[in-house]
Amino acid sequence: MRSTRARYRFPSGLRLRRKRDYGRVFENPRRSADRAVTVLAISNGLDIPRLGLAISKRWLPRAVARNRAKRLIRESFRTHQQQLQGLDVVVISRSAIAGIETADFSRALERHWKRIRHLTRHSRNQNAP
Template sequence: MLTPEQFKNVFSDAIPASSPQITILAKANGLNHPRLGLAIPKKHIKLAVGRNRVKRIVRESFRTRQHQLPAVDLVVIAKGGSGDLSNEELTKLLGKLWQRIVRRCNG
């Protein structure tokens, strides 16, 4: 997702999947594929290298799981502590959150 309107649409009435470090918001998009948007604030991850690492891991996790996800717009929001997780911990956490989104959107 690219435009502020697309992000606002998801924020308005979303299905959440949350952990202390990451929140994923999902909303049906009317397309036949999921789309990803990222919100990684400087407030929670100070250094650009940390924000870029989190973005890279989220994108890779989405890429490997996108065929299992329903047709929704997803916004991944990093919260405090997300930059402190190792790559493996972050990947594992995202996997659990993707599964929660699939259950909530399909069931």
């Protein structure tokens, strides 16, 4: 029996870990942005989505705030991973991330996931023969 803690872990298979993986996403991404975050995504050719985070000390100088933002992003990604299948996603912090409320941030991330999904589906259909 798996513990509750193990069930909610963020496994390494769902993370972008290598520089070249991040580089692929930054090369020619589909993009969704607001004042708090920019979300970049690209198809990864896998059956799973993968997440990378770039949360800057510039906008969140305290480690507690950076870790909170990362937890919120990972949790939102985890709960929406079915609709993000086959994508590599990088979330980059922006200036307004420092003052955003948790509920507003969660809603904003949901909008980003939907927009990214729409943009990547649209681009796949255009590239099809």
